[in-house]
Amino acid sequence: MPHPSPEPPSTSPEWPHCGHGSTRDDPVGCRGIHVPGHTACLAHLADADRAAYLAGLTPGTDIDHRGTTFTQPLLDALLGALRDPATRRPRLGGAQFESATFESDARFELATFESTAQFRSATFEGNALFRSATFESDARFELATFQEQAWFIWATFKGTGRFGAATFHDHAWFDSATFKGTAWFGATTFKSTAWFESATFKSAAQFRLATFESAARFESATVESHAVFGSATFQSDAQFESAVFKADVQFESAVFERSVSVGPLVCAGEVKLSGAVFSGPATLSFAARRLGCRRTRWLSTAALRLRYATVDFAHAVFEYPLTIAAEAHPFALPDGRPVTEQALAGTPDATVRMASLRGVDAAHLVLADVDLSRCLFAGTVHLDQLRLEGICSFDEVPPGTHWRRWRLTRFTQRRTLAEEHHWRASQPTAVRGWNVAVFGAGHVGPAQLAPVYRALRKAFEDSKNEPGAADFYYGEMEMRRHDRTSTTRAERGLLHGYWMLSGYGLRASRALGWLAAAMLVTIVLLMGFGLPEDSPRQEATGTVPPGGGRVSFVIDKEEPRNPTGNRFTGKRFEKAVNVTLNSVVFRSSGQDLTTTGTYIEMTSRVTEPVLLGLAVLSIRSRVKR
Known part of the structure; x- marks a missing residue:
């Protein structure tokens, strides 16, 4: 569908211009730069003069046609004059096409630009065909307008490729293109699909503030330096399947307006999503060393499937279920092939580690198979509603x-x-x-x-x-x-005693140890002071009347006497053990004791069952389900 040409600027250009066709409404007229030695641009030059100019061009000549309007025949004639007879390909030196207008298809296919290629503010009303073109130096397309399709498939940019603030109204094809210098697409607008499949960025890839109104396709792209999508807007799909980023990739403050499925991608550095906004359901699949999601906003359900990553989720905002899950095996593509993780070679393992959940409302958060040993939790809201699935490990106390x-x-x-x-x-x-x-x-x-x-x-x-x-x-x-x-100090004292006796009712061995010690002390005390020297004997006394009358008996027991001599004998030990064991379960032993022994038994019947109960409680807390 044709797009209206932009209105010509009302000011004169900085170069000496043709001025052809000037009117009251447009006093500047044609903005095309003068052809050397003439006062008209190439488009308005007399036929004989144009033919002479073109005949004087040789492959590799510098040309300057800023502001010039090119028809299809005129551009073909210019490129024909610059065609290398050995390769049959156009070869240009420095090429100045700033603010030029290409009324039909601009066919620069297979062309070689040996110096700076300047297309700043150019307008391509037809297809821009740069397929397999080679830019030996900088390629400058800032503020350019591509009204039809732009073809840069297999193009090679050996210098900086600058497309800042350019507008692509139709498909932008950069499949298998190679950017050896920085690729600048800052504030660029892609109104249709942006194709960067299998593109190679040897240096940084800059897409800050770019707008993708249709799909952004970076499948199998490789970025060997930083990739920046900060503050970019994705109004449709963002496809990064099998993309490899050998340094950081930034999506900070980016906006994803629809449901997206980003990845699986591989990042040898950090995937930065801090401040990004996901308006629709999101599925993110990353194999990366780090993932930064500080203050990221999730306005719908989301699932993060990760490998290797250390995740900083501090102050992230979400009101719908969000899952962070570790993947045990490499991600698989739709055709079943595994995603290559060569960029992460040397990383010890694929464990996913949480670095921080501070400031997060964890009511809708699910963590599955992640390492929480270095995670910061202080300041997390509704932490009691956090769901932990699979094996989520925490740190432990120092061993030994x-x-x-x-x-x-x-x-x-x-x-x-x-x-x-x-x-x-x-x-x-x-x-x-x-x-x-x-x-x-x-x-x-x-x-x-x-x-x-x-x-x-x-x-x-x-x-x-x-x-x-x-x-x-x-x-x-x-x-x-x-x-x-x-x-309070009193409460700390009670807690200290609770800790010493049974580890807060959780350390059965500690409670059993104190119980054994208490029983041993009880046994020793009973053997030394609690058991009488002899078993009490019964004596019967009565009066027998003369003549064999009625006999009456009075049964009495001697008071238990404190032992003397050797108190620690096997028989006394057996009795002491019997008394102690019976006292643990609140039963009376029935054994006659000295006064001291009675108090020893009373003390034992209070303390030792408590210790036994703490031991039982400790065991139950470890086996209860």
Whole structure:
């Protein structure tokens, strides 16, 4: 469909111009630059003078036809004069076509531009045909208007390819093109499909502020330096299947107005989506070392399928279900072929790691098979509604036994948060093994971490994972015990005792150890002071009347006597064990005891069942589902 030509500017150009056809409405007239030695442009030059000028051209000659209007025959005649007889291809030196107008097809196919090719503000009213053209130096198409299709298939840009603020009304074909210098498409408008399939960018690819009103197709494209799509607008599909970015690719503040499926693509650096807006459903498939999504807005459902990436999701905004899932195997293309990940060679594994969820409302967030060992959680909203699927790993406490000042310390293995590592490593009495190098952890202490642990505990409980919830309960209690701002001194004392006796009801071995110690002390005390020296004997006394009358008996027991001599015998040990074991389960042993022994048994019947209960509670918390 034809597009109206832009209105001619009202000001005179900076070069000496032809002025042909000037009127009251257009006093400037033709803007074409003078042909050397004449006062008219090539289009309005007399036929004989034009023929003489063209005959004087040789392949590789510099030409300057700024502002000139070219018909099809005129352009063919110009390129014919510059055609190399050996290759039959046009060969131009410096080519100045700034503000030129091509009224029909501009056929520069197979042409070679040996110096700067200047097409700034040019208008192509027909097809712009640069198929297999070679630009030995800079190619400048800034502000150019392509009203029909632009063909740059297999073109080679050895210098900078500048298309900034250009407008492509029809298809823009850059398939298999090679940009050895920077490719500038900043603020370019693609009103129809932009084809960059299998294109190679040896340097940076700049598409900042570009507008893609139709599909943007970068399948199998390769960018060996930075790719920038910052603040670009994608009004239709953004297709990057099998694209390879050997450095960072930026989509910061980009807008995706429709549902999109970006990737699978491979990025050896960072995929930057911070500040981007996804208005429709989105499926993103990235194999990248890092993924930045700070303050990214998701206005519909989204699924992020990732490999290798360390993800910064801080302050991202979404109100619909969003899933971040790790892919165990390389992505597959629609035809079944796996995506090549050669750009990520040397990366230890394909594990997906979360770096931060701070400032996120996690009510609709699902994490599947991701590593959370370095994730920052403080400041996350509705963390108790976070869903964890598959194997989501957390950090652990330092393994082994450590000396803390003068006493030996051993940490029981449990899931911990990166922020607890950072806080503990910063303490004066910290042992080796706590990770102080947690990027962005800031000044987060027990008061901030206790509610984080509490929320994660509830998330695990809601998913019926009681053993997993136990670790976060332990972490919550630890933070409360160390919190000197929100926890009173008396409460900290109770928590300290609870921790020592049973690890907050979660360490069965600790409770059983104290129980065994308490029972041993009870046994020793009973053997030493609680069991009488002899078993009490029964004595009968009565009065026998003369003549064999009625006999009455009075049964009495001697008071138990404290033992003397050797108190630690096998028989006394057996009795002490019997008394102790019966006292644990709130049963009376029925054994006669000394007064001291009675108090020992009473104490044992209070303390030892409590320790037994804590041990049972600890075991239950680890096996409950």
